Every structure is written in structure tokens, then in C-alpha cells.
Amino acid sequence: MEVDLTRLPDTDPIRAYRYRDGIYAGDLVTAALVHLDFFTWLAEHPSDLPAICRQFGFAATRPADVMMTLFAANGFVRSEDGMFHVTESGREALTAGSPWSLAPYYASLKDRPVTMDYLKVLATGKPAKWGSYDAGDWHKLMEDDAFARLFTTAMDCRGVLLGPAMAQKLDLSRFTRLVDIGGGSGIYACSLVANASHLSAVVFDQASVERIARRRVAELGYADRVEVVAGDMFRDPLPDDCDLHLFSNVLHDWDEPEVRELLAVSYRALKPGGMLILHDAFINADKTGPLPVAEYSAMLMHSTQGKCYSVGEYEALLTEAGFHTFTCQDTAADRGVMTALKS
Known part of the structure; x- marks a missing residue:
């Protein structure tokens, strides 16, 4: 099927996206x-995040942070000066002793596999298996050619919407060459060059993805403008001739130390005066939503080493790396695009 990366669908597929992206959120509430x-x-002991982790034996703050963001986005809890309190609706629906408690209603779901997974993720800080794959977590599975092909194809199909929606929000007129870091099939790099006729690009991803990307870029008709290079973004140098860097749905797969490392790698390689683009699903600055993004973050916490980061968290990390002058705007399907500049 021919794909036009300069246009968007006539209808809004948001409901179909949200069913998939939020499918694990109920299991986290159940756990x-x-x-x-x-x-x-919590109703009896308002607490900050470290105290919650100590009480329940949570090994890391990342899963607990995702859990509390989900609960805040639902209105079950509120945060005041770093202390979490159960709201009135949370007390009535979710605490023992309330005549309206829904705990017995949820109890029949307590042995669902993903519910049980969440107990392990909270206790260990390590991701559970990806879907029905028993071989390991997502990061390990991506080293396998067959799984990499399956996963990259899955992500490519959403990029046919998300890529053009991102591209149409950006003014790239003063930039000439892009590197799409962890670029997968190349759908996002192709979307950007499709909407900016002066732009060329490099897709940079691990060896298991290279052949998939090269074929997909050719299918889309951009092989003359989009190069594909195999490399490990944590170990191998990025191309140094690019004034535009893109992380599209990449940083949310990693914990904060890895995100910090990747931003530093980007800053070093980006040409002076260049721009970094973060395309992702963003939690708002006070971590009270949006609810669909908090639900999606629960899935990422379950199956990867990451989560959806807040705008405030990204601004702090970007500033630490040396970037400045941040913008953020919505695109499509609960995603957004954030930009930052290098002096």
C-alpha cells in the first residue's frame, strides 16, 4: 500500500490508540x-515517594513514580509538597472499611498475569517479559533478528500517523541534516524529509534493525535522501555532520541514568546551533496527567526500563546536558514534540 507521509488520516484514531496504550493500567490498580x-x-499514612517505597519494599522509585502518577491522574491521590494523600473519591472507592469499597469487585482479577507481573516489577525495579515472549525483557529481545523485525514493523504502523503529525508541527527550514537516533524502521526520518524538501537524514539503530530500516526506507521512496547506519547509541559515535537530532519514542524505554547518558551523547555530536527533537508521550509538569499518558506509562514501566517522563523532568535533564530554549506542543494520539537548542 502506498503511503503519503505528507498527509494525515481523515478521522481521528485516538480511541483505538488508547485501548492499546492503556491496556495494562487496570492491572496496576488491581495489584x-x-x-x-x-x-x-496511604489514607492513614500520607507519605512521600521514598517512604512509600520503604513501606512496601519497592526496590526503585521509577515503578513507584509511575504508579503514583497513574493514581494522581485518576484522582485517587493528590500530592501536596511532595506528600501523597488519598482523595475523598479514593477513600470511598478504594479503602478497606468504606461501604463503597471496590476491593472485592477487583479481587476476582487478582491472579491475572500482568497484575502479578506488577508486583514483581515494583519489588525488583526490573521489567517483566514483553507480551507473551518468555525469552526475556524487551531490551534483550531486540537483539534477536526475528523479534526485532516483528517489533519494528509494529512500531512502523503507528509511525505512519505519528510521523507526519510531528513533522507538520516543526519548522525545520534552517536545518539541513538529521540523525534519527534509535530510528527503527526509519518512518520518522522519512516523515521529516517528506515534509521538508531540503532535508536529508540518517537512521541510526542497532544491527538487528538495519536491514529492516533499509528495506522500509526504500519502500517509502526515500533511499536517496535517508541513509541507514548500524550502531549502538550507547557505545558508537553518532554522525558528526548533523544539525538536527531526533529521539522518537526512544527515551521512554530507559531509566533516568540512560536518558541522561543519551542526551549527553547527543549534545556532544550535535553541530553548534543545532536542535534536538524529542517526540514522545509527555506527562505534565505536576504529574497529574494526562490520564492516557499515565496509562501508557504503566505499560512502559511493566515491559521496559523506562516510563513516560514529565515535561519538567525533561527540561531538567536537557538543561543538565547543556541544551536550552525549550518548546513543547501536542501532535497526535496523546503524543507531543519537544525541542531544545545547542548554543
Whole structure:
């Protein structure tokens, strides 16, 4: 099927995206409500995130942060000066002793595999298996050619919408060459060059993805403007001739130390005066939503080493790396695009 990366669909597929992206959120609520009786304890002991982790034996703050962001986005809890409190609606629906408690209603779901996975992820800080794959977590599975092909194809199909929606929000008129870091099939690099006729690009991703990207770029008709290079973004140098860098749906797969490292790698390689583009799903600055993004973050926390980061978290990390002058705007399907400049 021919793909036109300069146009968007006539209808809004947001409901179909949200069913998939938020499919694990209910299991995280179930784990906290039924297995941990979390809301009953928090109602009696308003606490900050470290205290919550100590009480329940959570090994890392990342999964707990995702959990609390989801609960805040649902209105189950609120945060005041770093302390979490159960809201009135949370007390009525989710605490033991309330005549309206839904804990018995959720109890029949307590043995669902993903619900049980969340108990392990919270306890260890390590991701669970990806979907029905028993071989390991997503990061390890991507080293396998067959899985890399399956996953990259899955992500490519959403990029046919998300890529053009991102491209149409950006003014790239003063930039000439892009490197799409962890660029997968190349759909996002192709979307940007399709909407900026002066732009050329490099897709930079691991060896298991290179052949897939090269074929897809050719299918889309951009092989003359989009190069594909195999490399490890943590170990291998990025191309040094690019004044535009892109991380599209990449940083959300990693914990904060790795995100910090990748931003530093980008800053060093980006030409002076260049721009970094972050295309992702963003939590708002006070971590109260948006709810669909908080639900998507629950899936990422389950299956990867990452989460959806807040705009405030990204600004702090970008500033630390040396970037400045941030912009952020919505694109499509609960995603957005954030930019930062290098002096």
C-alpha cells in the first residue's frame, strides 16, 4: 500500500490508540488495591515517594513514580509538597472499611498475569517479559533478528500517523541534516524529509534493525535522501555532520541514568546551533496527567526500563546536558514534540 507521509488520516484514531496504550493500567490498580491494600495504608499514612517505597519494599522509585502518577491522574491521590494523600473519591472507592469499597469487585482479577507481573516489577525495579515472549525483557529481545523485525514493523504502523503529525508541527527550514537516533524502521526520518524538501537524514539503530530500516526506507521512496547506519547509541559515535537530532519514542524505554547518558551523547555530536527533537508521550509538569499518558506509562514501566517522563523532568535533564530554549506542543494520539537548542 502506498503511503503519503505528507498527509494525515481523515478521522481521528485516538480511541483505538488508547485501548492499546492503556491496556495494562487496570492491572496496576488491581495489584495495588487487592494485593497491597495500598490505599488503606496511604489514607492513614500520607507519605512521600521514598517512604512509600520503604513501606512496601519497592526496590526503585521509577515503578513507584509511575504508579503514583497513574493514581494522581485518576484522582485517587493528590500530592501536596511532595506528600501523597488519598482523595475523598479514593477513600470511598478504594479503602478497606468504606461501604463503597471496590476491593472485592477487583479481587476476582487478582491472579491475572500482568497484575502479578506488577508486583514483581515494583519489588525488583526490573521489567517483566514483553507480551507473551518468555525469552526475556524487551531490551534483550531486540537483539534477536526475528523479534526485532516483528517489533519494528509494529512500531512502523503507528509511525505512519505519528510521523507526519510531528513533522507538520516543526519548522525545520534552517536545518539541513538529521540523525534519527534509535530510528527503527526509519518512518520518522522519512516523515521529516517528506515534509521538508531540503532535508536529508540518517537512521541510526542497532544491527538487528538495519536491514529492516533499509528495506522500509526504500519502500517509502526515500533511499536517496535517508541513509541507514548500524550502531549502538550507547557505545558508537553518532554522525558528526548533523544539525538536527531526533529521539522518537526512544527515551521512554530507559531509566533516568540512560536518558541522561543519551542526551549527553547527543549534545556532544550535535553541530553548534543545532536542535534536538524529542517526540514522545509527555506527562505534565505536576504529574497529574494526562490520564492516557499515565496509562501508557504503566505499560512502559511493566515491559521496559523506562516510563513516560514529565515535561519538567525533561527540561531538567536537557538543561543538565547543556541544551536550552525549550518548546513543547501536542501532535497526535496523546503524543507531543519537544525541542531544545545547542548554543
